[in-house]
Each structure stands twice: as C-alpha cells, then as structure tokens.
Amino acid sequence: xxxxxxxxxALTALAVASFLGTAFxxxxxxxxxxxxxxxxxxxxxxxxxxxxxxxxxxxxxxxQRGNGIxxxxxxxxxxxxxxxxxxxxxxxxxxxTTILPDFAGHKxxxxxxxxxxxxxxxxxxxxxxxxxxxxxxxxxxxxxxxLSDSAIQAVVSDAINSNALPKxxxxxxxxxxSSDVTASSGFCTQYCGWHTxxxxxxxxxxxxxxxxxxxxxxxCEAQTVGPNGNAGADGMASIxxxxxxxxxxxxxxxxxYDTRGQENADKCAWTFGTTYSSNGALANMRLGSRDYLxxxxxxxxxxxxxxxxxx
Numbered sequence: 001x002x003x004x005x006x007x008x009x010a011l012t013a014l015a016v017a018s019f020l021g022t023a024f025x026x027x028x029x030x031x032x033x034x035x036x037x038x039x040x041x042x043x044x045x046x047x048x049x050x051x052x053x054x055x056x057x058x059x060x061x062x063x064q065r066g067n068g069i070x071x072x073x074x075x076x077x078x079x080x081x082x083x084x085x086x087x088x089x090x091x092x093x094x095x096x097t098t099i100l101p102d103f104a105g106h107k108x109x110x111x112x113x114x115x116x117x118x119x120x121x122x123x124x125x126x127x128x129x130x131x132x133x134x135x136x137x138x139x140x141x142x143x144x145x146x147l148s149d150s151a152i153q154a155v156v157s158d159a160i161n162s163n164a165l166p167k168x169x170x171x172x173x174x175x176x177x178s179s180d181v182t183a184s185s186g187f188c189t190q191y192c193g194w195h196t197x198x199x200x201x202x203x204x205x206x207x208x209x210x211x212x213x214x215x216x217x218x219x220c221e222a223q224t225v226g227p228n229g230n231a232g233a234d235g236m237a238s239i240x241x242x243x244x245x246x247x248x249x250x251x252x253x254x255x256x257y258d259t260r261g262q263e264n265a266d267k268c269a270w271t272f273g274t275t276y277s278s279n280g281a282l283a284n285m286r287l288g289s290r291d292y293l294x295x296x297x298x299x300x301x302x303x304x305x306x307x308x309x310x311x
Contacts, residue, residue, distance in 0.1 A: 036149065036196035037253060037263060038186075039242055041219045042270050067118075068304030069264060074254030076121050077206070080108070080130035081248045082171040086159050088139045088147075089178030096212075096233035099290070100176070103237045104133035106288035107244070111309035118300035118310060119249040119256055119264070127248055134171065137164040147175075147183045147209075156207045157200045167200070172247045173207040174240060179214040179232060188216035193239040195247045206251045208243040210236055222270065227278035227291040234281070234293065241294045242269065256300070268296035268306035284308055 063070035083104040091097050107113050108131030120126040137159050143151040156173045159165045165173065172195070182188065188211070195208040213220035214232035226234025242265040249256045250263050257263045273296055275282040283291035285308055296306040 036194045037246065037250075038191035038194035039239055039265075040191060040269070041189075042192075042222065066304075067300045067302070069256055069258045069262075069267065069298060069300055071120075071122070071256055072254050073122060074250070074252050076119060076125075076127055076255055077170055077172075077248045077251050078121065078125050078127060079170060080128050080132060081244065082132050082134040082168050083107075083244065084134055084159075084165050084168070084171050084173045085136035086139055086155055086165070086173060086175045087136060087178075088155060088175055089141060089145070089181040091138070091178055094178070094233070095228070095230045096176075096236065099228050099230060099233040100237060100240065101133055101136065102288055102290060103240070103292065104131065106290075107131045107241070110285075110287055112241075112285055112287075112294065112297070113245075115297040115299050115307060115310040116245055116248055116264070121255075131244070134168065135165055141181075145181050147177070147181065149183075149185050152183065152209050153198050153200070153207070156198075156205065160201050160205070167203055167205070169203050169205065171206065172244055172251075173205065174243070175207065175209050176236065177209075177211045179212040181211070182215065183209055183211060187211040188219050192220035193243055195243045197252050204252065206247050208240075208247060210239050210243065212236060213239070222272070222293060223281055225279075225281040227281045227283040227293065229279060237292050238294050241265075241297075245297050264298040264300070265295065267298040267304075271296050271306055273306070273308050 063072050087097060109129055113131055114129045116127045117129050139155055142158060143155060152175050155175050160167050193208060193210040197204055197206045212232045213235035217224055221231055221235040224231055228234050245265045246263040272284050272293060275284045278291035283293050285292055285294055296308050299305050299307050299310050
C-alpha cells in the first residue's frame with residue numbers, strides 16, 4: 001500500500017489564514033490497512049488518497065448507501081463514548097494535561113459532537129451525543145521513545161491489565177505521546193494519528209495513537225500558535241476529535257466509510273469552516289471556557305456535508 005513519505009513545509013501566517021478560511025473537500029484522508037486507520041498529514045492530495053481503502057474483509061454486509069457515506073454492517077459505539085488518556089513520555093509542566101481533559105470533558109452534548117448522531121446501526125440505533133472523560137494514567141517510557149504499532153497496543157494493554165484504567169468496551173483509549181516520542185510506523189512522515197481496535201484482556205478494545213504535533217508542526221499542526229497558548233496541545237485536540245468521531249462510528253473498521261475508504265472525519269479532514277480570532281490564533285468553536293480550532297465532521301443527512309454543528 002502506497003503511503004506518503006514527505007513532511008510539508010510550514011505555512012506563513014498569511015497562508016495559514018487563507019488555508020483555514022477555505023472549505024475544501026480534497027484535503028486529508030485516513031487510510032485503512034488490516035490493523036488501523038490513519039489520519040494523514042496536512043496537504044496530502046486527492047489522487048493519492050484514492051489508492052488506499054478499507055481492507056476488503058472489513059465490511060461483509062451489502063453497504064447501505066446515501067449521503068456520500070455507506071454503512072457496512074459493523075457495530076458502532078452506542079449509549080455514549082468514554083474517553084481515556086494514557087500520557088506517554090514526559091508531560092511535566094505541559095499545559096496539555098489540563099487542556100486536553102477539559103476538551104474531552106466538554107465535547108459531549110456539544111453541537112459539534114451532535115454531528116455523530118446522524119450515524120446508526122442496522123437496527124436504526126443512533127449514536128448518542130454523549131462523551132465522558134473517564135480517566136487517565138501516566139506511562140513513563142515503558143516501551144522506549146520509538147513506539148511500534150504493537151508497542152502502542154501493549155501500552156493500552158498494560159494500562160488495563162494493571163488496573164490503571166478500567167476495561168471498557170465503550171471506551172476509546174488515546175495514547176498521547178510527548179514531543180520526544182515517535183511512532184516507528186510513520187508518525188510525522190505518513191500520519192498524525194490513527195485509531196484501531198484489538199483484543200485486550202479478552203475484550204474488543206478501541207484505541208488511538210495521537211502524537212504531539214510539536215514534533216513536526218509543518219506536517220500535523222494547522223497553525224503554529226494555539227488559542228490555548230500551547231500549539232501542540234491545540235493541534236492534538238483537533239486530531240483527538242477526528243479520531244474520536246471515527247472510533248465511535250467505525251470502531252471495528254467495518255461500519256461507516258465511503259467508496260474510497262474514507263470515514264466520516266476523513267471526508268472533512270483539515271477543513272475548518274468559519275474561524276475567528278482567539279488569543280492571537282484562529283479558532284472555530286468554544287467548548288466550556290476554551291476556544292479550539294477543530295476539523296469538521298461529515299453529517300450523514302441531507303445528502304451529506306461537512307459541518308461543525310448539527311442540525
């Protein structure tokens with residue numbers, strides 16, 4: 001499977017403003033292989049993203065089509081999604097440990113996460129506009145500073161098996177790495193983050209890798225300043241939002257995606273809609289007491305469209 005290997009150059013302030021103010025549909029793509037679906041780098045082109053698809057075995061049911069995205073018969077996370085963070089590496093003195101829990105804690109019930117309620121299973125049970133930040137734990141480099149895909153799963157497994165975090169089949173476990181940590185399968189060169197699932201402690205567990213964009217701002221940050229004064233954390237919030245939407249509507253990689261293999265957030269990746277100024281940066285939504293710049297999501301209604309809100 002062909003993937004990108006380049007890191008794109010940082011934009012000037014003027015170019016960033018122009019980039020964020022333009023709603024384009026040929027931005028980023030997440031790409032599935034048999035193990036995970038990755039959030040592509042900023043600037044990947046449409047010609048390339050068509051080369052990568054969900055694995056053929058992912059959806060066995062005849063797709064239900066409409067609104068530009070199709071249902072392939074797999075499960076969704078219903079009844080509310082629980083978010084867990086594993087802070088991997090060195091996060092001492094980093095305000096991300098305050099910003100990102102606050103972000104997760106205010107996402108549920110928001111007009112933004114309401115976009116996911118347009119997705120449903122084969123019995124017409126819809127996703128709820130409910131997200132609960134359910135806990136976090138620290139991991140002090142238990143698998144070194146370059147993580148393989150199997151090591152990332154092991155980090156999640158260790159947290160659950162040690163009872164640092166509960167085993168929760170309605171949860172999404174985010175491995176959040178400090179900027180001195182990389183992922184050897186392609187963080188910064190092929191992707192900014194990804195989500196997948198695996199059997200951990202005898203259950204189907206959903207988890208995600210999200211690296212700190214401060215390691216490669218030109219590839220994984222939309223802007224070099226953030227509305228919360230921490231460009232890395234603000235960049236991670238956008239990628240976490242992207243992965244959470246997809247892990248909720250396509251947790252086992254066999255539910256909702258389109259004919260190109262793109263999940264709901266893929267179809268709107270790196271597009272932000274209307275923005276405003278906040279603390280010297282751009283933002284497009286306020287959750288709780290903070291402003292964020294978050295990628296839009298695909299609404300599975302009215303023919304389908306990218307939006308920050310629903311209805």
